[in-house]
Amino acid sequence: RLGEWPxxxxxxxxxxxxxxxxxxxxxxxxxxxMRNRPIxxxxxxxxxxxxxxMSELDGLFEVPEENTQRRLITAFNSIQxxxxxxxxEEFTQVLKPTFYQxxxxxxxxxxxxxxxxxxxxxxxxxxxxxxxxxxxxxSTAHVDTLTNLGSxxxxxxxxxxxxxxxxxxxxKRLLLQSYDVDRLTLVLxxxxxxxxxxxxxxxxxxxxxxLMGILSLLAELYEYGxxxxxxxxxxxxxxxxxxxxxDINVASILRNRRLIDY
Numbered sequence: 001r002l003g004e005w006p007x008x009x010x011x012x013x014x015x016x017x018x019x020x021x022x023x024x025x026x027x028x029x030x031x032x033x034m035r036n037r038p039i040x041x042x043x044x045x046x047x048x049x050x051x052x053x054m055s056e057l058d059g060l061f062e063v064p065e066e067n068t069q070r071r072l073i074t075a076f077n078s079i080q081x082x083x084x085x086x087x088x089e090e091f092t093q094v095l096k097p098t099f100y101q102x103x104x105x106x107x108x109x110x111x112x113x114x115x116x117x118x119x120x121x122x123x124x125x126x127x128x129x130x131x132x133x134x135x136x137x138x139s140t141a142h143v144d145t146l147t148n149l150g151s152x153x154x155x156x157x158x159x160x161x162x163x164x165x166x167x168x169x170x171x172k173r174l175l176l177q178s179y180d181v182d183r184l185t186l187v188l189x190x191x192x193x194x195x196x197x198x199x200x201x202x203x204x205x206x207x208x209x210x211l212m213g214i215l216s217l218l219a220e221l222y223e224y225g226x227x228x229x230x231x232x233x234x235x236x237x238x239x240x241x242x243x244x245x246x247d248i249n250v251a252s253i254l255r256n257r258r259l260i261d262y
């Protein structure tokens with residue numbers, strides 16, 4: 001019946017001593033407060049397609065005819081590591097810019113979410129095409145498989161020594177929001193896959209402050225967040241891989257924060 005006294009619950013979760021000594025009880029109270037709120041992850045803001053890129057096509061987009069679709073799909077599927085350069089050249093001759101929207105959805109649905117081998121091929125093709133417009137479509141297309149997308153996002157950012165801007169994805173806020181609304185089972189694998197790709201670059205590895213800040217919060221969630229057993233192994237994986245063999249200080253964000261109105 002905690003939900004019948006929202007103001008009382010809000011006062012409880014703002015008591016620092018109780019937050020530190022009774023983290024599980026505070027988590028129950030916090031979930032009660034969040035239960036009737038709409039789930040909205042404001043910590044993720046995907047980049048908008050720039051006007052300059054849009055004007056490149058004067059707003060014209062089209063779905064290829066069936067014959068053209070088959071030709072594009074056949075050409076794409078014929079690209080292998082040993083013939084990549086020549087086959088990609090042939091493929092891009094058929095792929096018109098007005099097809100980019102259709103192609104980005106096909107690329108994600110059929111290839112990027114299928115696994116890391118396909119992801120490397122997709123990355124090579126995108127590099128060859130070198131279109132900001134196509135990159136924007138691929139970044140903003142809707143997908144369901146968060147785990148594989150985490151690997152992909154990490155490959156095109158951290159592994160390439162490029163940052164994930166806070167205004168696009170605030171990692172720590174995303175973790176806290178998902179914790180509050182019991183969505184860690186969805187968000188945690190996404191974040192861990194993203195971070196793991198940093199091992200293939202030279203910047204986002206310990207002791208990078210941005211990385212260590214996120215790892216500190218992950219360590220706190222693991223120690224004090226009363227996380228479900230079914231996702232505990234994900235923490236152990238990301239906190240013990242060779243890349244992350246570093247001293248990780250356990251954060252106090254979860255225990256000391258006030259209830260945030262997201």
